[in-house]
Amino acid sequence: MSTKPSPSLTERRKAATQLDIAHAAAELFATRGPDGTTAEEISRQAGVALRTFYRYFRSKQDAVSPLLATGAERWRALLEATEPGTALPEALEAAVRQALAVPDEEAVQALLRTRGLLRAAADDAALRAVWYRVNQESEERLVPVIARLAGERARPLEVRLAAAAATDAIRIALETWAAGEAGAQGPDSPADLAVRCLRRLVGGMRTGEARSGDASA
Numbered sequence: 001m002s003t004k005p006s007p008s009l010t011e012r013r014k015a016a017t018q019l020d021i022a023h024a025a026a027e028l029f030a031t032r033g034p035d036g037t038t039a040e041e042i043s044r045q046a047g048v049a050l051r052t053f054y055r056y057f058r059s060k061q062d063a064v065s066p067l068l069a070t071g072a073e074r075w076r077a078l079l080e081a082t083e084p085g086t087a088l089p090e091a092l093e094a095a096v097r098q099a100l101a102v103p104d105e106e107a108v109q110a111l112l113r114t115r116g117l118l119r120a121a122a123d124d125a126a127l128r129a130v131w132y133r134v135n136q137e138s139e140e141r142l143v144p145v146i147a148r149l150a151g152e153r154a155r156p157l158e159v160r161l162a163a164a165a166a167t168d169a170i171r172i173a174l175e176t177w178a179a180g181e182a183g184a185q186g187p188d189s190p191a192d193l194a195v196r197c198l199r200r201l202v203g204g205m206r207t208g209e210a211r212s213g214d215a216s217a
Contacts, residue, residue, distance in 0.1 A: 015066070018056050021046040022067035023113075025060060030116030034061060034124040061126040064117055065134055071114070072138035075099030075170070079145050089202050091149055092166050093195055100170075100191035102184045111184045118178035139167040162202060169197035 007015070024045035028037040039060045043053040057063045078095035102108045121127040142163040150159055173193035182188035 017048065017052070018066045021048060021053060021056065022064050025063040026067055026113045026117050029064065029120040029127070030113070033120055034127055059126065061124065061130050065130050067113065068117065068131060068134045069138070071099060072134065076138070076142060076145060079149065082149060084149060084151065086149060088146065088150055088162060089198070092202055093198055096170060096194045096198060097191055100194055108184045111190060114174060115178040118175055135167055135171050139163050142167060165201035166198060169201050170194050173197050
């Protein structure tokens with residue numbers, strides 16, 4: 001597996017600033033809603049100038065995208081670290097369990113911020129569009145990771161289906177959890193719901209197996 005170059009100091013500072021803005025936006029959206037929040041208020045809460053806000057984000061709703069993408073990046077990294085040859089459904093399930101685990105209070109609060117954002121998105125089309133965009137980008141980045149795990153015999157169609165199913169399983173799990181009152185762990189938690197969705201959507205896929213007489217995919 002190729003090693004990715006480490007981000008430069010400038011890139012790390014940029015990412016940290018974007019995440020600070022995202023945290024501020026998420027907190028304000030959860031308490032006031034997007035309609036009751038302005039870009040100026042988000043900037044002030046994050047401790048940055050308004051021009052800095054607009055250097056990184058096109059709109060106030062767009063500001064939460066780094067925060068929403070964090071979970072997807074974490075579980076994709078877990079998948080990338082999985083040994084080739086591991087059965088795909090098992091690899092996906094293990095990565096999801098780890099990514100949505102809540103070993104400490106910080107992890108619990110991160111999930112609760114996501115719940116607040118998804119609840120706010122229910123009444124804000126622009127915020128929902130950001131959520132859907134983050135999921136679409138996650139699905140696209142997941143394709144080469146799944147292709148490596150599935151092996152050379154996997155067909156592109158099956159790889160793309162697995163990436164789509166895995167992404168949607170997590171999205172639906174988080175949306176379902178956010179709409180209810182279940183805790184961050186245990187029955188009906190994000191991890192529990194995501195694993196159940198994955199088993200339904202991905203468990204039957206034979207991504208690495210050749211099927212005789214079918215060369216169309």
